[in-house]
Amino acid sequence: MTAHDVETAPSAESSAPRVTVERDGHTLLIGLNRPEKRNAADVHMLQELALAYGMLDRDPELRAGFVFAHGDHFTGGLDLADVSPRIGPDGLDTVPEGGVNPWQVSGEQISKPVVIAVQGTCLTFGIELMLASDVVVAADSTVFGQIEVARGILPFGGATIRLPRAVGWGNAMRWMLTADTFPVAEAHRIGLVQEVVPHGEQYARGLELAHRIAAQAPLAVQAALANARQAVRYGDAAAEAALQPELVRLVQSEDARIGMESFLSRTPANFVGR
Template identity: 80%
Template sequence: MTDTSTDSAKVTLERDGHVLLIGLNRVDKRNAADLELLEQLALAYGELERDPELRAGFVFAHGDHFTGGLDLADIGPRIGADGLDMVPEGGINPWQVSGQKLSKPVVIAVQGTCLTLGIELILASDIAVAADSSVFGQVEVSRGILPFGGATIRFPRQVGWSNAMRWILTGDSFDAAEAHRIGLVQEVVPHGEQYARGLELAQRVAAQAPLAVQAALKNANVAIRDGDPAAEVALQPELVTLAQSKDAQIGMKAFMTRTTASFIGK
């Protein structure tokens, strides 16, 4: 396990094999996001995307709370005529609402307070685990703004129109059981176990054939963004490409010999 974080970093980075651990680290502010945290998070996503040795991301938060949302005292004055500029060169918008989509999967684990951009990070991720202590809130309308990190797009699609509008339009809070009921999170675990379970799932994803994982993720995103016909057209060409990879040979050999495959990403 390689630690590349610093004590002053508002987003810590650590490598655990092929998984990049991305930790929100503004504990004294309940991990509320100021511009510096947003920029560091964007750079972390850029690193995940570019590094061929990284196969999955795992997003978590230090402290008792995932995030209190935006630090409006810092962010509010920075919203200009074109919105909020928060992605430095080399970064990727973590909410992926700027036209660039991650090619690698992200697992996320939350606990305690999880407001606004925290929910939107879940919606922009692929698998989510919540501690039973988690309390969620899409509260932008109570602050005079709208969700701008993807909730208006993804929340209704993921949990159904009325389930999403119930929380987006009222700004009310809801608990982990409700988040699981509507499908916002995939698992609820006792408080304190969310990190280990989330990392376990991220490592499980990273152990699979990375080219195949990325192809499956890409095709699913094509279906959502461009519709079923576009995804269907891509299926057979993707299959042919993957079938010719070394990982496909490794996977077939492991199947025939009943051993565990060790994929190389080629």
């Protein structure tokens, strides 16, 4: 990907952009762009990432997000020299107006699915981005680490909440409380990543999956995602109660008609999001 292929998410800061944003059909490509620092996340990057997520959530033409990283590494974690001084009495606020917390731990979640492709080093905030996403593709080069306790802090981007749920209590505590790093084979074994591919192929495979999701009926995709999240957050009964009303709503949509016509004619569906 070259410089002329991308735009940047708007930012209040004047320094070089930390996040690239590119529209590829109905998919928004969001790239961490600080490769000279192993994509360590300073406040500037976190703000731009929040704005990119806000763009994904608001734009009705966008149906899926794809998060990746420029360079050899997904992220070396937080740039503590920049981030720590910004932590005030109420914690750390890195979400500008129009943005959505990319960790989605503020009570607001984006309505669109997100696919992430990782490679090289993937520490702390990177794992928490994965946990807040929906599908993860990892290069076989990737090494992971939830190492905050070795720096005297706790994971504050959702790992304490989501990691035990995603990989099981013992697996989560094994890695989160020791600050040990672990290889991609272990990440795949415990379910932190869904697919492992040879290094260099993670971008293409992740984008392929994002496009595959974006090609489905967007109202149905968002409803399925929302119901699954409802079950996780509020329990099975709440999600079960919403199933029939959601079915009634969706079956009345233009996309449901298009989907049925596609089924009967055995031709690809071109969904319109209505």
